[in-house]
Amino acid sequence: MSVEALSHQDDLERQMTALGRAARAAAAELALAAPAQKDKALLAAAAAIRAKEAAILAANAQDMAGGRAKGLSPALLDRLELTPPRIEAMAAGLEAIADFPDPVGKTLAEWERPNGLRIARVSVPLGVIGIIYESRPNVTADAGGLCLKSGNAAILRGGSESFHSSAVILEALQEGLSAAGLPASALQRPPTSDRAAVGHLLRMSDSIDVIIPRGGRGLIERVMAESRVPVMSHLDGLCHSYIHAAADPEKAIALAVNAKMRRTGICGATETLLIDRAAGRLVAPLLQALSAAGCALRGDPEVVAQGTAAGLSVDPATDADWDTEYLAPILSVKLVEGLDDAIDHINRHGSHHTEAIVTEDAAAAERFLQRVDAGIVMHNTSTQFADGGEFGMGAEIGISTGKLHARGPVGAEQLTSYKYVVRGSGQARP
């Protein structure tokens, strides 16, 4: 069916309903699939991605041409682009997911009651997961692979920019499913890049168990506002690094530069540097090191004054800067009046993603780790470590900033729920 033929909203509604039904049926099969069968599908999908390299590159060239015509920024075009090494990374990623232990059917706890009832809590898949994401087409492979591993069916709704690339990647995943005797409809996507498809997904509470949005604040806010399906939220990463009074100067400088500049486009990149007034002697060397690494600086009046005195260009920060995720080589820098002021600033302005303190004072570190309200809190290391792979948890769909269900890195294990299994011998309740 041509894309034109889908333009009628009635058709789309009917097709989305059919998609949901097929996903629900496939989820029932996936939930019962043996670990070896799911791993076989993942390995076959990896092979299919390698075999389709030329087709993926051709489809991606089409998407890139469309993106350039639409005037996408260089940063977005870079996210959209697939190269042979990036395609190989997708295939290797699926193989790595296959290697991890199966998260389904694990007995998480078990006990016996005085009346003889035996109770077990056993992990089960969530069911059908709707994933709504933006330009990077490799999310199709990563997210699809994690859903498959965890026994879930998924409806993958990528950005319209990556429509053609994602189509070929999805074909490879479906070939993997078929090769393992599993239903190809376990991984699907809407039939059109029409944004109306997102609206449908958010209302399909009968056939979708969880929506996972991955993208900018605009997408997440739309999903949170409209969705009738429970949402596992991945908000932006407005992360802070805080240089405490008792920070080791060398660590402070190395960690600040790494946390900001190693990669500026990831959600674990530090966006605001807080420097304790009692560590004021470090302001100039910190600004110098960051500037030398290519970072543009914005500061409060005192930071501007110290930077200027050191011969650096530091722009005045506006109120909006303390709430901005730059995802770029820009850093806002603020002096704070001690530990509790830093904690207060972070709890008010952070996005509850990843927050770090640099200090040699163990008590100050513990107070920070306990009182900062974030999915990941860190002492003497770089916020850039906020990553499922770096945590040893394997591939991830992203970092959850919500408190319900999963917080922090969301991998295959976090895509499961559980059920209670109660075994009796005729007990009636008195």
Next chain:
Amino acid sequence: MSVEALSHQDDLERQMTALGRAARAAAAELALAAPAQKDKALLAAAAAIRAKEAAILAANAQDMAGGRAKGLSPALLDRLELTPPRIEAMAAGLEAIADFPDPVGKTLAEWERPNGLRIARVSVPLGVIGIIYESRPNVTADAGGLCLKSGNAAILRGGSESFHSSAVILEALQEGLSAAGLPASALQRPPTSDRAAVGHLLRMSDSIDVIIPRGGRGLIERVMAESRVPVMSHLDGLCHSYIHAAADPEKAIALAVNAKMRRTGICGATETLLIDRAAGRLVAPLLQALSAAGCALRGDPEVVAQGTAAGLSVDPATDADWDTEYLAPILSVKLVEGLDDAIDHINRHGSHHTEAIVTEDAAAAERFLQRVDAGIVMHNTSTQFADGGEFGMGAEIGISTGKLHARGPVGAEQLTSYKYVVRGSGQARP
């Protein structure tokens, strides 16, 4: 301020915002409270409830008079009524919650990475919980106590019918908090019984982390549709008991009667009895035992025929009966064509709450336990055991029928989230 003065929606909005801010501030204190301090508050609240018995009874008499004037059904009036034993049960319930282990600050997992980073997953409170419930005023004590134990602040929005009773119970809880040096604003309620307050709660995503609705389908559906705050859903309990071909006849009869008739108003009561055609010889004795216990029967045509032949009155079931939670001494009864037909009926009509099979065939039981999609699945016991206390988990807010976060009984432990604590010694990410 008088209730009249609150009738302006602007005032209500301003008051709800203030309530949310106070709750957020109190949550930050509660999260750091020592276990002994929270337990002291619970014990002091229990004592205050006992001391206020006369005031609670007087307030409840006012609510009961209002309920009778509004024409509430006898069942609803029974739920609304407080008696000295019910008041004592509330106090004892708070003491039992104090006795349970503290669920906050537990290290749920910890490991070290090759680069020396030490990672721990540590339980933390959810933050601020909004609880929206219907007529039973004792929920104020149970839910408030569980939120306190788990270090959460709560906004408790009970039914308008129980407005006066809940006020006095909440006072007792707040006295307990104050006696332990904790902020009384950790447990609050909206200033008015106006239904508009619910609408405000569902939009307060800045100050409320989770909404837990407890009530009938109408309430839950409104909450799911309107809420911008994540919801932990407690749907109705449309539970089934399935008598398999290999069921022991005595167990089958005893369990069917217990599952339906022990208490008919609880969410774990069986609402539909499925009887395998191969156990057809048990239809008449099952119907006889249920009828003798005072149960009204509705059946498919064959069940009606067998019941009539046995001299019993069995009404024909309509399609709606298979989707109805009676919460009353009424049971729908259906013959099914084997195990998979039973599983299919349950997965289509059940509410994913609690489902039981009665059989001596272990393989059939395992297939049922694995394939039925419900928070609690049972073999050879009564669905009436679906209860946090019976599971040994202590008091519960209810049974979650959603798959996100908590499934099954929701006690203090299920009212927590976690954070990752990462301890380094200067590691930058390569």
